[in-house]
Amino acid sequence: xxxxxxxxxxxxxxxxxxxxxxxxxxxxxxxxxxxxxxxxxxxxxxxxxxxxxxxxxxxxxxxxxxxxxxxxxxxxxxxxxxxxxxxxxxxxxxxxxxxxxxxxxxxxxxxxxxxxxxxxxxxxxxxxxxxxxxxxxxxxxxxxxxxxxxxxxxxxxxxxxxxxxxxxxxxxxxxxxxxxxxxxxxxxxxxxxxxxxxxxxxxxxxxxxxxxxxxxxxxxxxxxxxxxxxxxxxxxxxxxxxxxxxxxxxxxxxxxxxxxxxxxxxxxxxxxxxxxxxxxxxxxxxxxxxxxxxxxxxxxxxxxxxxxxxxxxxxxxxxxxxxxxxxxx
Amino acid sequence: xxxxxxxxxxxxxxxxxxxxxxxxxxxxxxxxxxxxxxxxxxxxxxxxxxxxxxxxxxxxxxxxxxxxxxxxxxxxxxxxxxx
Numbered sequence: 001x002x003x004x005x006x007x008x009x010x011x012x013x014x015x016x017x018x019x020x021x022x023x024x025x026x027x028x029x030x031x032x033x034x035x036x037x038x039x040x041x042x043x044x045x046x047x048x049x050x051x052x053x054x055x056x057x058x059x060x061x062x063x064x065x066x067x068x069x070x071x072x073x074x075x076x077x078x079x080x081x082x083x084x085x086x087x088x089x090x091x092x093x094x095x096x097x098x099x100x101x102x103x104x105x106x107x108x109x110x111x112x113x114x115x116x117x118x119x120x121x122x123x124x125x126x127x128x129x130x131x132x133x134x135x136x137x138x139x140x141x142x143x144x145x146x147x148x149x150x151x152x153x154x155x156x157x158x159x160x161x162x163x164x165x166x167x168x169x170x171x172x173x174x175x176x177x178x179x180x181x182x183x184x185x186x187x188x189x190x191x192x193x194x195x196x197x198x199x200x201x202x203x204x205x206x207x208x209x210x211x212x213x214x215x216x217x218x219x220x221x222x223x224x225x226x227x228x229x230x231x232x233x234x235x236x237x238x239x240x241x242x243x244x245x246x247x248x249x250x251x252x253x254x255x256x257x258x259x260x261x262x263x264x265x266x267x268x269x270x271x272x273x274x275x276x277x278x279x280x281x282x283x284x285x286x287x288x289x290x291x292x293x294x295x296x297x298x299x300x301x302x303x304x305x306x307x308x309x310x311x312x313x314x315x316x317x318x319x320x321x322x323x324x325x326x327x328x329x
Numbered sequence: 330x331x332x333x334x335x336x337x338x339x340x341x342x343x344x345x346x347x348x349x350x351x352x353x354x355x356x357x358x359x360x361x362x363x364x365x366x367x368x369x370x371x372x373x374x375x376x377x378x379x380x381x382x383x384x385x386x387x388x389x390x391x392x393x394x395x396x397x398x399x400x401x402x403x404x405x406x407x408x409x410x411x412x
Contacts, residue, residue, distance in 0.1 A: 010401055026377050040395055042392055094385075095390065131397055
């Protein structure tokens with residue numbers, strides 16, 4: 001503009017926030033910054049959380065059940081949900097986190113050594129450590145290890161499609177179903193997340209959805225019905241949804257945990273809307289943890305918490321009626 | 330007050346125009362700069378403490394890898410995705 005463009009400024013195009021950064025300024029995600037006209041990631045291979053989890057913890061109930069997921073996270077997130085359950089790492093600068101050097105080669109080697117079937121990019125927000133996810137996933141794929149993203153899905157379509165080439169499964173948080181909720185509670189927008197879900201489905205990623213139900217904030221059954229109808233029509237009835245229980249955390253400590261009955265009502269609502277695999281989460285022992293064949297109605301995967309008690313899915317089909325069960329088995 | 334108003338009225342038209350022009354320019358430049366740096370709804374994106382960052386990079390606690398997906402010189406027409 002009038003030749004007055006400040007030199008060495010950049011615009012990050014990874015997510016819809018499109019942060020415009022002057023030299024020395026960092027993005028809203030805290031982990032990408034402009035150094036004299038180049039955008040740098042501060043968290044590539046700098047992991048602040050690493051753990052071997054059951055894949056059910058992601059939660060992924062239709063992705064190699066009973067297997068281990070080598071789980072990694074870095075600091076930072078491009079959303080700022082008031083209820084964030086991992087805010088200690090997601091809402092902190094990488095300089096303030098205690099990071100471990102874990103380059104892609106080492107991450108994959110550790111995943112292989114620990115007998116994990118997959119690497120999960122989780123806990124915080126893999127979108128903000130995009131380059132690390134991509135490089136690690138590419139290497140992992142070559143070693144026969146699958147890749148899972150646990151994400152809020154707040155990413156532009158171009159980068160997302162590229163990542164889908166190496167990511168096998170994803171659990172996407174659909175935090176609510178109104179723009180107002182996304183704007184005021186999460187500091188993002190709904191439209192982007194819906195686009196992400198559709199794109200991932202188009203790209204053949206094994207998709208599951210999580211909806212954290214926060215009392216008084218997004219527990220309206222009319223909204224939940226609308227969300228499930230959208231899922232059934234735009235993603236397909238077989239995409240699983242997990243209604244997860246909220247624990248008072250971060251900036252919403254004054255709210256109570258989600259009543260179990262609310263989760264059960266949400267589950268009934270989703271089943272009524274036509275979804276075939278509907279789960280309750282963070283309620284160990286609840287019948288809503290199990291997988292039932294949508295064709296014959298038999299219990300095919302019996303769970304307690306993250307443990308598999310019985311698995312009657314054989315080669316991706318119901319062990320009783322032979323119909324295909326959605327997912328990767 | 331009355332005295333200062335009187336003085337103001339006594340300003341030569343050229344000086345008054347210059348003063349007005351400078352004020353407008355200042356407002357425009359400030360507004361433009363603000364728009365450039367902060368199109369994001371978060372009005373004031375933070376700046377990195379460069380000394381601390383350098384220290385952290387040297388210690389290996391944070392990395393410094395060029396990112397994918399950004400535009401250099403965003404006010405320009407170049408929309409090439411680069412690494």
